Amino acid sequence: MQRICFVLHVRREKIEEYRECHAAIWPAMxxxxxxxxxxxxxxxxxxxxxxxxxxxxxxxxSSQEKMQAASVNAQWQHEMAHCFENLGETMPDQNIIPLTEVFHLT
Known part of the structure; x- marks a missing residue:
């Protein structure tokens, strides 16, 4: 099992909207x-x-490829993109760059 951690930056003025969207995330997503x-x-x-x-x-x-093929993902990413800083022309999920794990306590 791979453990993936990543960071992105939500625009301060969009934080509440971002929280609200995730509190009511689409069941299809x-x-x-x-x-x-x-x-x-x-x-x-x-x-x-x-x-x-x-x-x-x-x-x-494989997980990323499956998400790219899901039409609901494209819709969700489009809805969320305006909430983020520094995306350029990409969607939020295209900016998931895994952090390097340096310690893990089991």
Missing amino acids: VEALQDAGWKNYSLFLQTDGLLVGYFETEDLV
Whole structure:
């Protein structure tokens, strides 16, 4: 099982909107994540907009490919993109760059 941690930055003025969207996440999006093999997925958000994501998957590349193929994911990413800083022309999920794990206590 791969453990993936990543960071993104939510625009300060969009923090409340971002929280509200995730409090009412689309059931089809949850299903797509589960079908793609994302497990134990959490998002943590600081008041300054720092977003830390964590999930586990058997195969990151395969999970990302499955999400890219899910039409609901494209819709969700489009809806969320305006909430983030520094995306350029990409969608939020294309900016998931796994952090290097340096310690793990089991």
